[in-house]
Amino acid sequence: MSQSGVNKVVLAYSGGLDTSIIARWLQDEYHCEVVTFTADIGQGEEVEPARAKAKAMGIKQIYIEDLREEFARDYVFPMFRANTLYEGEYLLGTSIARPLIAKRLVEIANQTGADAISHGATGKGNDQVRFELGAYALKPGVKVIAPWREWDLNSREKLMAYAEAHDIDVDFKKQGKKSPYSMDANLLHISYEGGILEDPWAEPEEDMWRWSVSPEAAPDQPTYLELTYEKGDIVAIDGQAMSPAEVMSYLNKVGGDNGIGRLDLVENRYVGMKSRGCYETPAGTVMLKAHRAIESITLDREVAHLKDELMPKYASLIYNGYWWSPERKLLQQMIDASQERVNGVVRLKLYKGGVSVVGRKSDESLFDANIATFEDDAGAYDQKDAEGFIKLNALRLRIAAAKGRSMG
Template sequence: MKEKVVLAYSGGLDTSIIIPWLKENYDLDIVAACINVGQEDDMEQVEKKAIKSGAVKVYVENVVEEFVKDYVFPSIKANAVYEDKYLMGTSIARPLIAKKLVEIAKKEGAKYIAHGCTGKGNDQVRFETTMAALAPEIKVIAPWRIWDIESREDAIDYANAKGIEIPVTKEKIYSRDMNLMHISHEGGAIEDPKNEQPQDLYLMTRTLEEAKDEPTYVEIYFEKGIPTKLDGKELSPASLLAELNKIGGENGIGVTDILENRLVGMKSRGIYETPGATILMSAHKDLEHLCLDKMTYQYKQMISLKYAELVYNGTWFCSLKEAMDAFIDKTQETVTGWVKLKLYKGNIVFAGMDSPYALYEHSISSFGASDFYNQKDATGFINLFNLPFKIEAMMKSKDEK
């Protein structure tokens, strides 16, 4: 009886050619595993294609709700943004996909897991770090680090030679990754940062020129940092994000063009469409301004930077992130309330919010009189606050004489 390898299979260019390549180079039964995190693929066709290519068995796992609930929403709670721009739609999905691959490998008794990540990318690290954390005994086969194929053009030639249907051509050679949170675009003309984005690139979002000519208002309700209602209607995590994707896409929201620093040491240009999550992130940050005290908010800002780095690097299942999650959950105990936003041609404009835990007190913060704040008290406070500056100025004055 042959040993088994579980292949992370999407039906895209890379994984389409991996099945015949594995058959040529390994004496293994190939179990294809397509983990559905919201990519808009015909899963029945993907399954048929895997079998036709040589897989002995195919798993199609729908984990969309788990993806949004346990991966997207925690990242929103953390305000996790990589290098000021990237909401990490790909990074967040990888640990869940790898987790499911491990579960399937254990179920099948497979000793190997194979993936189609290139040797230049971050995803190879994300997949294999998750696998190491969850099943260190499983061995990894990474064809892009082994075979003689050196480019996407080479991969297309190999597919054509083997008679394998592929979803790309040399004219439209973009490498794309899609899930319910976002779609990424890399490769082709956009590799050169001198080039503007092609107008026909977007798949989830309208261009600013094509976006609606009138604004759209949305109201999002959060419960302990988790979005639960959209415009007063309670929705499941995936349904809420999908609806915001539609609304955000119509209004040109959430397109990011970033020259990011990859974990493997090089810079890479990525164009990301993340309409719904961009709206959620904006609303959540607004609500935190209302519900968190100054010290907690500012400390959480530092945590958010490190949290994003951990997620981007693929260390979702590490002790430090687990500890950070506990801290973040504590900060979110009062982040409950609604936020209204105005969406218009790529812009998100704050349009009101309220919370039962609001730390804003109008009677104190307004210019009017207040029983809780005596403006005369500011004199003593300012004298103490600026005392170090007075001392330094006197010292300098002595040195100058």
């Protein structure tokens, strides 16, 4: 046993500067064996080069896994059944990826007999909370090593000096100009922080955006899509059956081509500070609009309204890292039960940054044209019934007004 009490640690490893330094730092400071875990969750970059980098640092157990389908099927799609938005805007692209990574860190720790897990999240952000709450929920006695809360490498210059001193290969030393933004990407979104974005008054530079054209540069002709739903999930686009990950990849491409999914946001982090970030979420933007449309004809009114009331709590649980909590699981059971009859087809028009619903149909539809019509309804609805309905609902208002309490 090493002096630190840690013989082996599983590191969430991207292959970038920070986690490459962490891998070496763990070896030097904890005198332990390091196992690396690299997840492909649709970030759009090759993950295999992480293997060579890990080998160069003497890492013997290297896990590189394609988790795109699991991520889409078991995390993103369940979240979208709830029409989830944090603080009314954010589609939780970063938040929803963390519980899956935490789960695999714990599983690999169990498989390899590791004593600890480690991550590259900073002490200022939400991700440290998400990773660690997930890990503790799944492996209560696990030790978590968070280097950013321990070391003194608190600047880019110190990190670069450490990399040079320890002969750590850093890609951008060879590539020249580095992006000024801190970026995180997966199948659901790409996020941007830092640089000029730290000034909430500064408009993002156009060349920052990577997944979408600007709405002004989008095609002059709209794109139409038909999304087929089964139990609240998209199962086909334009009649073509697709897996969850395929759905998201396709919608990211067609949505981005039409300038859809850009967001400039100041959010409230769980740790207490406000943070300005920009996001591109083309697939998520389309999915949210379409899901609400299919629910509009298949869900009972009170069920739909109850879901809307509970959604902010559900969103906060995901944002704050409580995916594995009993309360999130309980909410998920209710949400999933509501989706049993959310089946049908939604037709959308994508045009210059906008998503419009132009049609919806379902064999489960609660929309009754015979009742809703402005034409002769042939006795399907007795309009005289509305008088008693209104008077009963006005009773408390009339009593208050009679007592002189209707104003102020």
